[in-house]
Amino acid sequence: MENLGDIKLKLLYPEDHIQDAVRRLADRISDDYEGEKLHLIIVLKGAFIFAADLARRLRLPVTFDFIRLSSYCGMETTGDVSMINDCITPVRGKHLLVVEDIVDTGTSLQFLLQWLVRNEPKSLRVCALIDKRGRRRMPVVVDYAGIVCDDGFLVGYGLDLDERCRELPGIYEVVTNQLSGGLDDSPM
Ligand code: IMP
Numbered sequence: 001m002e003n004l005g006d007i008k009l010k011l012l013y014p015e016d017h018i019q020d021a022v023r024r025l026a027d028r029i030s031d032d033y034e035g036e037k038l039h040l041i042i043v044l045k046g047a048f049i050f051a052a053d054l055a056r057r058l059r060l061p062v063t064f065d066f067i068r069l070s071s072y073c074g075m076e077t078t079g080d081v082s083m084i085n086d087c088i089t090p091v092r093g094k095h096l097l098v099v100e101d102i103v104d105t106g107t108s109l110q111f112l113l114q115w116l117v118r119n120e121p122k123s124l125r126v127c128a129l130i131d132k133r134g135r136r137r138m139p140v141v142v143d144y145a146g147i148v149c150d151d152g153f154l155v156g157y158g159l160d161l162d163e164r165c166r167e168l169p170g171i172y173e174v175v176t177n178q179l180s181g182g183l184d185d186s187p188m
């Protein structure tokens with residue numbers, strides 16, 4: 001058992017559950033865009049593992065851009081989104097699919113969609129591995145959601161708590177963030 005010292009984690013979605021969700025998403029997207037090219041806008045850092053798995057399952061020609069937004073401090077959104085890296089190839093006339101790890105309040109996604117739409121893509125949709133619908137504050141639509149949940153702070157499979165836990169193959173809920181604990185590997 002891995003000892004994370006100050007964080008206690010509860011396994012919510014094991015690796016095989018996540019891979020099934022990724023496979024279903026890739027099938028739906030491949031069917032919807034059949035015969036088209038798709039340009040993936042991957043939101044760093046959290047979506048890098050999900051995007052790598054998703055892209056390899058798509059039955060479409062895809063191209064990539066990476067964008068970095070920042071709004072989180074610890075487990076709370078600051079509500080103030082900024083674009084750390086906006087160096088992307090021209091998107092005008094392309095079918096864009098934003099690939100997000102998780103949509104929570106929707107603040108950062110709304111910011112990104114407004115920015116992309118100004119650059120006149122042919123179409124614009126969103127794919128998120130996790131749609132934390134219960135916490136939504138902005139009216140954003142997640143066209144392709146892998147897993148829908150209500151609340152809780154999640155880590156693993158790219159998701160972090162202050163840059164930690166991204167490398168875990170499953171997704172865990174942070175149960176406590178105090179001075180004792182570790183991983184509880186029993187699924188809920
Ligand atoms: P939003 O702007 O509140 O929707 O938050 C979006 C971003 O915050 C996500 O793309 C994540 O990078 C991060 N985030 C939101 N909820 C979580 C979580 O439960 N764990 C880790 N990161 C999260």
Ligand code: MG
Pocket residue numbers: 043044045046047100101102
């Ligand atoms: Mg993200």
